[in-house]
Amino acid sequence: xxxxxxxxxxxxxxxxxxxxxxxxxxxxxxxxxxxxxxxxxxxxxxxxxxxxxxxxxxxxxxxxxxxxxxxxxxxxxxxxxxxxxxxxxxxxxxxxxxxxxxxxxxxxxxxxxxxxxxxxxxxxxxxxxxxxxxxxxxxxxxxxxxxxxxxxxxxxxxxxxxxxxxxxxxxxxxxxxxxxxxxxxxxxxxxxxxxxxxxxxxxxxxxxxxxxxxxxxxxxxxxxxxxxxxxxxxxxxxxxxxxxxxxxxxxxxxxxxxxxxxxxxxxxxxxxxxxxxxxxxxxxxxxxxxxxxxxxxxxxxxxxxxxxxxxxxxxxxxxxxxxxxxxxxxxxxxxxxxxxxxxxxxxxxxxxxxxxxxxxxxxxxxxxxxxxxxxxxxxxxxxxxxxx
Numbered sequence: 001x002x003x004x005x006x007x008x009x010x011x012x013x014x015x016x017x018x019x020x021x022x023x024x025x026x027x028x029x030x031x032x033x034x035x036x037x038x039x040x041x042x043x044x045x046x047x048x049x050x051x052x053x054x055x056x057x058x059x060x061x062x063x064x065x066x067x068x069x070x071x072x073x074x075x076x077x078x079x080x081x082x083x084x085x086x087x088x089x090x091x092x093x094x095x096x097x098x099x100x101x102x103x104x105x106x107x108x109x110x111x112x113x114x115x116x117x118x119x120x121x122x123x124x125x126x127x128x129x130x131x132x133x134x135x136x137x138x139x140x141x142x143x144x145x146x147x148x149x150x151x152x153x154x155x156x157x158x159x160x161x162x163x164x165x166x167x168x169x170x171x172x173x174x175x176x177x178x179x180x181x182x183x184x185x186x187x188x189x190x191x192x193x194x195x196x197x198x199x200x201x202x203x204x205x206x207x208x209x210x211x212x213x214x215x216x217x218x219x220x221x222x223x224x225x226x227x228x229x230x231x232x233x234x235x236x237x238x239x240x241x242x243x244x245x246x247x248x249x250x251x252x253x254x255x256x257x258x259x260x261x262x263x264x265x266x267x268x269x270x271x272x273x274x275x276x277x278x279x280x281x282x283x284x285x286x287x288x289x290x291x292x293x294x295x296x297x298x299x300x301x302x303x304x305x306x307x308x309x310x311x312x313x314x315x316x317x318x319x320x321x322x323x324x325x326x327x328x329x330x331x332x333x334x335x336x337x338x339x340x341x342x343x344x345x346x347x348x349x350x351x352x353x354x355x356x357x358x359x360x361x362x363x364x365x366x367x368x369x370x371x372x373x374x375x376x377x378x379x380x381x382x383x384x385x386x387x388x
Contacts, residue, residue, distance in 0.1 A: 011044060011088045011089045011090070012042055012043050012044055012090050012091060012110075013043070013044035013045075013090070013092075013093065013110060014044060014047055014087035014088060014089030014091070014092045014093075015033045015036075015037075015046045015092075015103070015106070016047045016049055016080060016084060016087060016092055016093070017029055017030075017033075017046070017048055017049065017095055017096065017097040018051060018076060018080050018083065018094075019048050019050045019051065019053060019058075019079070019097045020050075020051045020052065020053055020057075021054060022053070022057050022097040023053075023060055024212050025098050025099045025210070025211050025212050026048065026057050026061050026064075026097045027060045027061070027063070030046050030048070030066045031064060032103035033103040033106070034046055034064075035104050036104050036106045036107070040107050040110070045067055045089060046065070046066040046067065047066065047067050047069055047086055047087060048061040048067070049071050049083030050069065050079075051076075051079040052071075052072065058070075067086070069082050069083055069086040071083070073181065076183050076185055077178070077180040077181045077183070077185025077188075080094055081178060087170060089170065090170060091110065091167060091169055091170065092169075092170055092173060093106055093165065093167040094165065094166060096164045096165075096210070098210035098211065099208060099210060099212075100164070100207055100208050100209070100210045101122070101205065101207065101208070102165075102205055102206055105205075106167075108120075108203040108204070109122075109165075109203060112167070112203060117200065118198035118200065119172065119189065119193040119198055119201075120200075120202070120203060121163055121190070121203075122160065122164075122165040122166055122205035123158075123159055123160040123163060123202045123203065123204055123205065124160050124205060125160055126204040127204035127207070128204075128206045128207070129206075130206065130207060132209040133207045133210075146161055147159060147161040147162070149231055150191070153231055154194040154234075156190055156193070156200060157200050157201065158200060158202055160202065161186075161190055162186055164186065165205055168189075168193075173189075175196065176189065176192035176193065177192075178192065180230070184229075187230050187231060188230065191231070195234075234299075236292050236296050236299070237292065239292075240289070240291045241289065243285070243288055244285045244288030244289035244291075244292055245285070246285070247281050247282065247284055249285075250278075250281070251279065251280075251281035251284075251285055252285075254274070254275075254278040255275060255282050255365070258271070258278060258358075259275065259358055259362050262354075271354055272357040272358055272361075275357070275361065276361055279361060279362070282365065282369075283365060283372070286372055290376040294379055301383060320377050320381040323373055323376070323377025323380075324374055326370075326373055327373035327374035328370065328374065329370065330367070330369050330370030330373060331367055331371060331374070333366045333370070334363045334365070334367025334369075334370060335367060336363070337359055338359075338360065338364065338367065340363075341356065341359035341360045341363060344356070344359070
């Protein structure tokens with residue numbers, strides 16, 4: 001198997017098809033792909049990345065002239081990674097081996113790749129979805145919702161986030177350092193291209209009903225959740241940072257105002273009950289901000305994020321010592337308030353139940369927030385040792 005530093009540059013295109021028991025369709029897919037190469041005078045190859053087929057898929061693939069690569073590690077992503085590694089072409093186009101994609105019409109992808117794009121996505125909604133090719137809940141709910149979330153989180157021009165046919169230069173896919181093993185592999189390609197600020201476009205492509213004569217490997221809710229989970233894990237800003245900022249600002253300002261007494265909001269007064277709720281939301285927001293910082297730092301150091309997050313610029317001004325100083329101040333403030341509450345405990349009847357709650361809960365909130373800041377500062381400092 002040629003290594004990635006020994007590509008045959010005379011080979012322009014490798015068409016990679018993952019395969020798991022596709023004996024009814026794999027031969028036709030190979031024929032269509034080879035016809036596309038021949039009709040457009042492209043020097044290329046067809047690779048079948050077999051993921052442990054127990055039927056005649058491998059035999060049929062060889063008979064139709066494809067190069068078969070055996071990938072023992074199970075999973076859609078693993079199969080494709082094995083095929084990409086074996087590919088000898090300058091460009092790679094991936095698709096499915098179930099006759100659902102136009103493998104005899106690959107020139108729109110090749111033309112964009114020749115123009116210098118790093119990722120050329122197919123768009124089934126622009127090209128056309130033949131009746132029966134996609135379940136209604138995929139077409140009108142699953143794909144549009146996940147694609148919208150992907151565009152919102154990662155600002156990608158791809159409108160069909162999970163289209164199974166797409167192309168890229170081999171050097172670009174190697175630069176992505178892909179990690180996923182399952183169906184979320186498709187999302188990782190788009191996410192990494194966005195993070196690395198690669199040049200991305202899309203072309204219309206048609207989707208046909210697959211002709212395998214059996215249920216697909218895709219499981220709607222399981223794989224839909226895996227895609228959503230993957231989007232969230234790769235975007236801790238939306239998962240942790242933005243909600244955390246909102247809760248800390250809204251809950252913190254309201255807590256500070258209510259600590260000194262009831263507040264008239266126009267149609268009613270809010271008092272210590274709201275203070276307890278607002279304080280709880282503030283502490284929740286502080287935890288989310290801690291998670292945002294820790295996950296971002298860990299993702300970068302572990303290689304999941306290929307570029308240094310913008311968060312790192314803040315660390316030039318906020319180091320362990322400053323974190324400990326802020327945390328210690330909050331902790332000390334909390335202890336003082338609790339001590340005051342303890343000294344006044346025999347006079348709660350005189351100062352009022354609402355004021356006693358403000359002292360006790362306010363002190364507790366400051367105490368736990370300070371400890372949270374101290375521990376988070378230590379964790380971030382420990383993670384930072386790896387880089388040094």
